[in-house]
Amino acid sequence: MVSAGATPGRAARVATLVVASVEGxxxxxxxxxxxxxxxxxxxxxxxxxxxxxxTG
Incomplete structure (x- = not known):
């Protein structure tokens, strides 16, 4: 996501959300x-x- 424009912090938070969402x-x-x-x-x-x- 960072290479696509997201900030590192936002990318990390979204990645955590993705994993939790898929598990749920x-x-x-x-x-x-x-x-x-x-x-x-x-x-x-x-x-x-x-x-x-x-939006980064």
Whole structure:
């Protein structure tokens, strides 16, 4: 993310959020027996990462 324009601090925070979000979505997927939570989280994280790179 840094090479795409995010500051190092923001990149580290977003990376932590990505890992925590995917871990949480994985648990929801198992509980619901569906991939929908992971699909939802993926879509939102894509937007978040793009915004972090645009705004630094």
């Amino acid at each position: 979505a994985t648990l929801l997927c198992r509980a619901r027996r569906s991939l929908e939570p992971l699909d939802d989280v993926t879509a939102e994280l894509e937007d978040l990462i793009a915004a972090a790179c645009e």
